Amino acid sequence: xxxxxYFLQAxxxxxxxxxxxxRIGFFVSLLWILVALFGSSIAPHAMTDMSASGNVFASGSLxxxxxxxxxxxxxxxxxxxxxxYSIGLALAATLIASVGGTLLAxxxxxxGTWFDEIVxxxxxxxxxxxxxxxxxxxxxxxGSDLRVLVLTAGVIYMPGAFRIARxxxxxxxxxxxxxxxxxxxxxxxxxxxxxxxPNMIHPMMTDFGLRFVYNVLMLSGLSFLGLGVxxxxxxxxxxxxxxxxxxxxxxxxxxxxxxxxxxxxxxxxLLIDSLAMRGRLRTGR
Amino acid sequence: xxxxVVRMVGQRVASGALTLFLVSALVFFMASLLPGDAAQMAxxxxxxxxxxxxxxxxxxxxxxxxLRFFTWLGNLVSGDFGVSYxxxxxxxxxxxxxxxxxxxxxxxxxxASVPVALVLGIVAxxxxxxxxxxxxxxxxxxxxxxxxxxLATLAVLLFAVKLHxxxxxxxxxxxxxxxxxxxxxxxxxLVLCCVVVAQMARxxxxxxxxxxxxxxxxxxxxxxxxxxxxxxxxxxxxxxGPIVNAMALSLSYLLGGVIIVxxxxxxPGLASxxxxxxxxxxxxxxxxxxxxxSACYLLLLLVADIVTxxxxxxxx
Numbered sequence: 001x002x003x004x005x006y007f008l009q010a011x012x013x014x015x016x017x018x019x020x021x022x023r024i025g026f027f028v029s030l031l032w033i034l035v036a037l038f039g040s041s042i043a044p045h046a047m048t049d050m051s052a053s054g055n056v057f058a059s060g061s062l063x064x065x066x067x068x069x070x071x072x073x074x075x076x077x078x079x080x081x082x083x084x085y086s087i088g089l090a091l092a093a094t095l096i097a098s099v100g101g102t103l104l105a106x107x108x109x110x111x112g113t114w115f116d117e118i119v120x121x122x123x124x125x126x127x128x129x130x131x132x133x134x135x136x137x138x139x140x141x142x143g144s145d146l147r148v149l150v151l152t153a154g155v156i157y158m159p160g161a162f163r164i165a166r167x168x169x170x171x172x173x174x175x176x177x178x179x180x181x182x183x184x185x186x187x188x189x190x191x192x193x194x195x196x197x198p199n200m201i202h203p204m205m206t207d208f209g210l211r212f213v214y215n216v217l218m219l220s221g222l223s224f225l226g227l228g229v230x231x232x233x234x235x236x237x238x239x240x241x242x243x244x245x246x247x248x249x250x251x252x253x254x255x256x257x258x259x260x261x262x263x264x265x266x267x268x269x270l271l272i273d274s275l276a277m278r279g280r281l282r283t284g285r
Numbered sequence: 286x287x288x289x290v291v292r293m294v295g296q297r298v299a300s301g302a303l304t305l306f307l308v309s310a311l312v313f314f315m316a317s318l319l320p321g322d323a324a325q326m327a328x329x330x331x332x333x334x335x336x337x338x339x340x341x342x343x344x345x346x347x348x349x350x351x352l353r354f355f356t357w358l359g360n361l362v363s364g365d366f367g368v369s370y371x372x373x374x375x376x377x378x379x380x381x382x383x384x385x386x387x388x389x390x391x392x393x394x395x396x397a398s399v400p401v402a403l404v405l406g407i408v409a410x411x412x413x414x415x416x417x418x419x420x421x422x423x424x425x426x427x428x429x430x431x432x433x434x435x436l437a438t439l440a441v442l443l444f445a446v447k448l449h450x451x452x453x454x455x456x457x458x459x460x461x462x463x464x465x466x467x468x469x470x471x472x473x474x475l476v477l478c479c480v481v482v483a484q485m486a487r488x489x490x491x492x493x494x495x496x497x498x499x500x501x502x503x504x505x506x507x508x509x510x511x512x513x514x515x516x517x518x519x520x521x522x523x524x525x526g527p528i529v530n531a532m533a534l535s536l537s538y539l540l541g542g543v544i545i546v547x548x549x550x551x552x553p554g555l556a557s558x559x560x561x562x563x564x565x566x567x568x569x570x571x572x573x574x575x576x577x578x579s580a581c582y583l584l585l586l587l588v589a590d591i592v593t594x595x596x597x598x599x600x601x
């Protein structure tokens with residue numbers, strides 16, 4: 001009971017420390033995460049329900065709030081189902097990128113010397129190859145399996161996370177308290193996990209949000225090109241692609257999924273901006 | 286130009302060339318990890334062990350991997366890009382005619398976006414913290430944060446469907462007259478510009494504000510100079526290096542944008558060739574396009590680096 005109370009208190013304090021735009025971003029992000037989790041159970045129609053099949057590209061009505069798509073399926077339901085892929089895949093890819101990048105940076109800073117040198121060279125080479133082009137190359141070779149997509153996006157955004165984590169880790173590694181720990185005879189593992197890592201978490205969380213936005217944009221872009229999530233699954237990018245024929249009629253089915261992506265990415269961006277500003281205020285910079 | 290500058294530029298060129306070599310190695314070895322090989326793929330259902338072995342010998346696939354990599358690289362340099370799996374014609378006959386179209390699109394977008402971005406960035410930095418600055422900030426952030434295809438579909442919806450100013454989706458690279466040029470290029474260029482301008486304006490603002498925070502700029506303000514003079518005469522010359530750098534970097538966003546734009550407007554450029562080749566798994570074309578785009582990207586980064594070095598007064 002006491003723990004729940006503390007948690008609520010912390011949550012309220014966190015919320016109060018955000019700017020107005022940050023609060024809006026927080027609510028939008030939270031809303032989409034809930035939709036990704038429970039979207040399939042609140043959707044009014046099934047994903048493949050074609051009961052209105054005569055009614056292609058219909059505009060909004062009571063039964064079909066956002067209208068219907070190119071096969072007469074309910075657009076709202078398809079967006080609610082698609083959230084799972086758009087958000088879930090991007091989250092998985094971002095986790096791979098951020099956790100992988102942070103751990104690699106930690107190891108390479110603590111070990112140092114030749115290992116650090118090699119990792120940095122490889123990362124530099126990966127950083128200057130344009131990410132979308134690299135993703136296209138991998139997909140051309142291995143096909144657009146969901147696991148391939150997540151792994152590709154994760155590996156492609158890992159170098160960026162590594163760079164940021166490494167600059168953090170190098171700074172912390174040179175701090176006096178770390179030197180003291182080393183003189184105390186603490187093991188390398190202890191120094192990495194107990195002394196350096198905890199101080200890296202906060203900046204890496206902000207970076208996590210930014211990288212999540214990149215991942216959402218890239219994965220939906222790939223789906224839009226027909227190279228990402230394949231039918232029968234559909235994320236928001238594939239929804240835009242499959243309804244593209246309705247564009248010349250001005251159908252809502254093209255714009256709505258794209259707006260869903262935009263609201264998610266803008267929301268997360270607003271939240272991160274606000275968090276970064278809060279961090280600056282706190283450290284007095 | 287003194288020796289230090291020349292040496293630093295030389296270093297950057299060498300490291301750029303090395304990176305391009307690494308990328309080409311990546312492109313080659315990743316493709317060679319595929320189960321099955323070109324011989325099997327080319328023969329399709331006629332692939333018996335004997336015919337595959339024969340074609341492998343004919344294509345030189347039975348040689349060691351590293352040797353094949355250098356043969357492949359040598360062929361690339363001498364202009365032999367291999368044979369397309371799907372169309373069975375040399376890659377060069379497919380891609381070479383499309384490169385100018387893509388470059389044309391990119392050039393038009395660059396020419397249109399650089400002045401707009403500069404003005405937006407400088408204005409935002411001059412009125413920092415004001416309502417106008419915040420509006421520009423939120424707008425550019427939103428444009429950077431939304432997918433390119435949202436901008437493209439909105440532009441088509443507005444200018445082609447609602448206003449009927451331009452033809453809807455099909456675009457041909459017609460440059461015969463000014464009217465035809467405008468008609469076929471305005472929408473794709475507009476979309477590309479939005480993406481690049483937003484990025485460029487943000488980075489220009491950041492570079493300029495970085496200078497305005499320096500003590501000498503504060504001194505200029507304290508002396509009672511007009512804000513416009515402080516920004517344009519004192520801060521801007523010092524920010525030229527970072528700004529040009531920012532521009533080259535944001536032009537690299539053209540790469541991502543051009544893929545989407547060419548796909549949605551079915552524009553006959555290299556990026557749409559790349560997308561088609563990826564969905565056909567036509568590796569020789571994919572390899573060429575990936576190398577070409579990476580080379581363009583590296584060239585942009587190189588230019589950015591060199592300009593930063595040359596514009597840095599400390600090195601003169």
